[in-house]
Amino acid sequence: MNALATLARRASWWVVIAMTAVARAAGENAAPAERGVSLRGDPLAEGLILFGCVFLLAAAIGVLRFPDFYVRLHASTKLVTLGGLGIFGGAAIAFAPVQQVSRVLLIALFFFLTAPLSGYMIARSGYLRGLEPYREDTSVDDWGALGSEAEAAAQDA
Amino acid sequence: MVLNIAILCLAVSVLLATYRVLRGPSWGDRVTAFDFLTVTLAVLVVVVALRTGYTPFLDAALLISILGFMSTAALARYLLRGRVMK
Numbered sequence: 001m002n003a004l005a006t007l008a009r010r011a012s013w014w015v016v017i018a019m020t021a022v023a024r025a026a027g028e029n030a031a032p033a034e035r036g037v038s039l040r041g042d043p044l045a046e047g048l049i050l051f052g053c054v055f056l057l058a059a060a061i062g063v064l065r066f067p068d069f070y071v072r073l074h075a076s077t078k079l080v081t082l083g084g085l086g087i088f089g090g091a092a093i094a095f096a097p098v099q100q101v102s103r104v105l106l107i108a109l110f111f112f113l114t115a116p117l118s119g120y121m122i123a124r125s126g127y128l129r130g131l132e133p134y135r136e137d138t139s140v141d142d143w144g145a146l147g148s149e150a151e152a153a154a155q156d157a
Numbered sequence: 158m159v160l161n162i163a164i165l166c167l168a169v170s171v172l173l174a175t176y177r178v179l180r181g182p183s184w185g186d187r188v189t190a191f192d193f194l195t196v197t198l199a200v201l202v203v204v205v206a207l208r209t210g211y212t213p214f215l216d217a218a219l220l221i222s223i224l225g226f227m228s229t230a231a232l233a234r235y236l237l238r239g240r241v242m243k
Contacts, residue, residue: 004162005158005162007165008158008162008164009161011164011168012161012164012165012208015164015201016164016205016208019202019214020211046159049159049160049163049204049207050159050162050163052163052200053162053166054166056197056200057166057167057169057170059193060169060170060171060173060174060193063173063174063177063189063190063193064174069183069185072177072186072189073185073189076189076192076193080193080196083200084196087163087204088200088203091203091204091206091207095212098210098212100212100215103212103215103216103219107215107218107219107222110222110223110226111196111199111222114226115196117226117230118192118229118230118233119192121230121233122185122189122233124233124237125185125233125234125236125237126185126236128237129236129237131185152238
C-alpha cells in the first residue's frame with residue numbers, strides 16, 4: 001500500500017508537471033489564484049472518483065486484452081460510460097466550493113451525449129464493412145448484412 | 158492520495174490505449190482505441206484540474222472531448238464509405 005502510494009504520487013507529479021508546462025506554453029499563468037479545490041473530508045467525492053477510475057482502468061485492460069473488434073468495442077463503450085459517471089460526479093461535488101459545477105456538468109452532458117453515439121457509429125461501420133468475429137461458432141448474425149457495404153465501397157474507390 | 162491514484166490509473170489507461178492504437182490488427186481496433194483514448198484523456202484533464210486547482214483545464218477537457226467525438230465520427234464515416242461526405 002505504501003509503495004503504491006509512492007508510485008502514484010510520483011506518476012501524478014509527472015502528469016501535473018507536463019500539463020503545467022502545456023498551460024505555461026499557452027501563455028497562461030499556471031499558478032492557481034486560490035487552491036480552494038480540496039478533497040479533504042469529502043468521502044463521497046473520493047469514493048466516486050475511485051469508482052470511476054477502477055472502471056476506466058478495467059476498460060483499458062479490456063481494450064488491450066479482448067480478442068476481437070466487437071468485444072473491445074463493448075468493453076470501451078459500456079465501461080467508459082459508467083466510469084465517466086463516477087469521475088464527473090465526484091469532480092462536480094469537489095468543484096462545488098469554487099463555483100465550477102456548471103462547467104463540469106457541461107462536460108458531463110456532452111460526454112453522455114456523444115459516448116454511445118460514437119460507439120454506435122464505430123460498430124455500424126465495422127459491421128457493414130465486414131470485420132470478422134473471432135469465432136464463427138459463437139457469433140450470431142441476425143441481419144445477415146456482415147460486409148454488405150464492402151462491395152459498394154470497393155466500387156466507389 | 159486519492160487523486161494521485163486516480164491520475165496513475167488514468168495515465169496507465171492512456172498508455173494501454175495508445176498501445177492498442179499503434180498495434181491494433183484491424184482498423185476497427187484502432188478507431189475503438191482512439192475513441193477510448195480521447196475520452197480517457199478528457200477525464201484525465203478533469204482530474205488534473207482537481208489536483209492542481211487550476212480551473213481553465215476544464216475548458217481544455219471540453220475541447221478534447223469535442224475534438225475526440227468529431228474525429229471519431231469522421232473516421233467512422235470515412236472507413237464505412239471511403240469518404241467523409243457525399
